Amino acid sequence: MTAIKEATQTFGLTEKQLLEVHYKMLLARALSVRQRILQRMGKGPMTFSGEGHEAAQVGSAYALRPGTDWVFPYYRDVAVAVTLGMTARDVLMCFFARADDINSGGRNMPSHFSQPELRIVSGSAAICTQAPHAVGAALASRLRRLDEVTAVYFGDGATSTGDWHESMNFAGVHKLPVVFVCEHNSYAISVHWRKQAAIENVAIRAAGYGFPGVTVDGNDVLAVYGAMSTAVERAKSGEGPTLIEAKTYRLMPHSSDDDDRRYRTREEVEEWSAKDAIVAFARQLKELGALDDKREKEINDRVNQEVDEATDFAEKAPAPAPEAALRHVFVEDKGA
Amino acid sequence: MVSMTKMPETAGLNGEQLLDVYYKMLLARTVGQRERMLNRMGRGPFAVTGEGHEALQVGTAYALKPGHDWVVPYYRDIGVALTVGQTARDLLLAHLSRAEDISSGGRNMPSHFSDPALRIVSGSAPVATHLPHGAGIALASKLRGLDEVTVVYTGDGGTSTGDCHEAMNFAGVHKLPLIFVIENNQYAISVHWRKQAAVEKVSVRAEGYGFPGVTVDGNDVLAAYVAMNEAVERARKGDGATLIEGMTYRLVPHTSDDDDRRYRAREEVEEWTKKDPLVRFQAWLKEHDIADQGRLDELQEMAGREVDEATDYAEKAPTPEPESALKHVLVEE
Numbered sequence A: 001m002t003a004i005k006e007a008t009q010t011f012g013l014t015e016k017q018l019l020e021v022h023y024k025m026l027l028a029r030a031l032s033v034r035q036r037i038l039q040r041m042g043k044g045p046m047t048f049s050g051e052g053h054e055a056a057q058v059g060s061a062y063a064l065r066p067g068t069d070w071v072f073p074y075y076r077d078v079a080v081a082v083t084l085g086m087t088a089r090d091v092l093m094c095f096f097a098r099a100d101d102i103n104s105g106g107r108n109m110p111s112h113f114s115q116p117e118l119r120i121v122s123g124s125a126a127i128c129t130q131a132p133h134a135v136g137a138a139l140a141s142r143l144r145r146l147d148e149v150t151a152v153y154f155g156d157g158a159t160s161t162g163d164w165h166e167s168m169n170f171a172g173v174h175k176l177p178v179v180f181v182c183e184h185n186s187y188a189i190s191v192h193w194r195k196q197a198a199i200e201n202v203a204i205r206a207a208g209y210g211f212p213g214v215t216v217d218g219n220d221v222l223a224v225y226g227a228m229s230t231a232v233e234r235a236k237s238g239e240g241p242t243l244i245e246a247k248t249y250r251l252m253p254h255s256s257d258d259d260d261r262r263y264r265t266r267e268e269v270e271e272w273s274a275k276d277a278i279v280a281f282a283r284q285l286k287e288l289g290a291l292d293d294k295r296e297k298e299i300n301d302r303v304n305q306e307v308d309e310a311t312d313f314a315e316k317a318p319a320p321a322p323e324a325a326l327r328h329v330f331v332e333d334k335g336a
Numbered sequence B: 001m002v003s004m005t006k007m008p009e010t011a012g013l014n015g016e017q018l019l020d021v022y023y024k025m026l027l028a029r030t031v032g033q034r035e036r037m038l039n040r041m042g043r044g045p046f047a048v049t050g051e052g053h054e055a056l057q058v059g060t061a062y063a064l065k066p067g068h069d070w071v072v073p074y075y076r077d078i079g080v081a082l083t084v085g086q087t088a089r090d091l092l093l094a095h096l097s098r099a100e101d102i103s104s105g106g107r108n109m110p111s112h113f114s115d116p117a118l119r120i121v122s123g124s125a126p127v128a129t130h131l132p133h134g135a136g137i138a139l140a141s142k143l144r145g146l147d148e149v150t151v152v153y154t155g156d157g158g159t160s161t162g163d164c165h166e167a168m169n170f171a172g173v174h175k176l177p178l179i180f181v182i183e184n185n186q187y188a189i190s191v192h193w194r195k196q197a198a199v200e201k202v203s204v205r206a207e208g209y210g211f212p213g214v215t216v217d218g219n220d221v222l223a224a225y226v227a228m229n230e231a232v233e234r235a236r237k238g239d240g241a242t243l244i245e246g247m248t249y250r251l252v253p254h255t256s257d258d259d260d261r262r263y264r265a266r267e268e269v270e271e272w273t274k275k276d277p278l279v280r281f282q283a284w285l286k287e288h289d290i291a292d293q294g295r296l297d298e299l300q301e302m303a304g305r306e307v308d309e310a311t312d313y314a315e316k317a318p319t320p321e322p323e324s325a326l327k328h329v330l331v332e333e
Helices: A015-040 A054-061 A077-084 A088-095 A132-143 A162-173 A201-209 A221-236 A267-274 A277-288 A291-314 A322-326 B015-040 B052-060 B079-085 B088-097 B129-144 B160-173 B202-209 B221-236 B266-273 B276-287 B293-316 B322-326
Strands: A070-073 A150-155 A176-182 A213-216 A242-247 B068-074 B148-153 B178-183 B213-217 B242-247
Touching: A015 A054, A015 A077, A015 A088, A015 A221, A015 A277, A015 A291, A054 A077, A054 A150, A054 A176, A054 A242, A054 A277, A070 A132, A077 A088, A088 A267, A088 A291, A132 A150, A132 A162, A132 B129, A162 A176, A162 A201, A162 B160, A201 A213, A201 A221, A201 A242, A201 A267, A201 B202, A213 A221, A221 A277, A291 B178, B015 B052, B015 B079, B015 B088, B015 B221, B015 B276, B015 B293, B052 B079, B052 B148, B052 B178, B052 B221, B052 B242, B079 B088, B088 B242, B088 B293, B129 B148, B129 B178, B129 B276, B148 B276, B160 B178, B160 B202, B178 B202, B178 B221, B202 B213, B202 B242, B213 B221, B221 B242, B221 B276, B276 B293
Parallel strands: A070 A150, A150 A176, A176 A242, A213 A242, B068 B148, B148 B178, B178 B242, B213 B242
Antiparallel strands: none
């Protein structure tokens, strides 16, 4: 094992963990790329890409305890799902809407993550409706005196909704063990943050709900991990919620149905591409001595192989039987 | 007129205006009491009144231009309605659901004020649904380049709703000529503010929307007037929205259907009764030689008479024809 040169910057993460973080970011990136390609090939109905958000997503989710803490992601959170333990296969089975899709058996839209064992809670497509669910889950954990933390994810657009306000206020007054993670990419689909709110950092709103809000560089995976670890500790020790605003950028259009050339300049996209979180973290790992070119290639190959195999598996997997659409609507007899 | 001994403390209002302010407060109090009494006599279906809120309501509404500025009140705002120009008769016709009730022709609940000529906009009963309406009206005024100001009123409970957040964010980003007046009486019906929010003052939230928020003593009518004047000026010259939070207390139950003994101590009510804004302003008027006890008594009698006459008139006024319930639903020839 190569020694880590500057341990203070890594928030106590071991070299093995740092490489795992790197791997999760790469896997999420590869899954987004693959889904976009498959969609353009006409093989999948729709995609939501998380490209650009990997540092914000992996850095925050890595501070959670999979299967203990409750996670309410939004549709861009492929890297959150992967960090908690969802596999490339789970993600692609969902993309193809297969019968064995763990998320919804092919019922929900792609990227509407759900995995009971990992405590990833299914959400609705309507923006920010998961936030009231999350504070409800956090209230339940507190009333039951369980050592569980809830994390709820959303974009900057969500902060303009009434549901967000009601959830923040509820979390504040009941001092709930919940972390609000805002992946602030400056666009509510096509509406720039300047047209959404008259403030620069949404984190300042936390003061109006009686708990701390912090703004972090959402392209710095370790900075996000550090902020999330602090927030999770606060929640666990009964000190209540935190709002984390991770400033980042969506490198791809909102979804496969969006043409972002209509609302943002190519120069802006290029500028942010130069700040790509994955490239930055790989460079950081090399500086720390945790990664070299050979190892980087091995990890890349592993990721590509995983995504290739998952694609093959999911493409061949059966679609749901049409009658399956009738299930999970009414109570069914055990024998049926 | 009595001469003014301490001009700077009068917020730029002359003696006549100060007595006008006092009279509106008195009239609002008297109408509130009358409606509660009529309800207990079985004559009115329901009363939702504003005793205790008069300083905040009259003080803020007095800074508006009636018939020019848009007013979007909530159900406790008897003092706002009267200050902008509604009469005791208007309010009692609404209380008794009479055919000629200007607010809704007997259709809406009492205290759901509406008066087209005065630009008092009809609201819905669900809490804070009128805040987005207010933001929309203010946007219209701005787009049309008019120097109209919109004011929305709500209680502290209203601030916990999603509609409040969306209206405030919209007002902030579009820099709307809109004023949010929060009548913070510490109770969302039976839920105390401590159980509603983890902050002491809701005005701190304004910063998160990019406009100023101030908290004033809501039982000090002149403080409310001064704060509102500044906000109106800001709005009129295009500087955007303001949140004014007035700390006050509802001296009576939430409505005629509420028993406040179930959620608040009598000692607390008594303590606030001592801070009654009417009593406080009476003392101020005497201290500043604006009125003596004789003049105050005259005004009291005058308010009593006005409300008596309004009650008589409204009681004798006809109720709506049953068939009129079918009107104002579909387009009529």
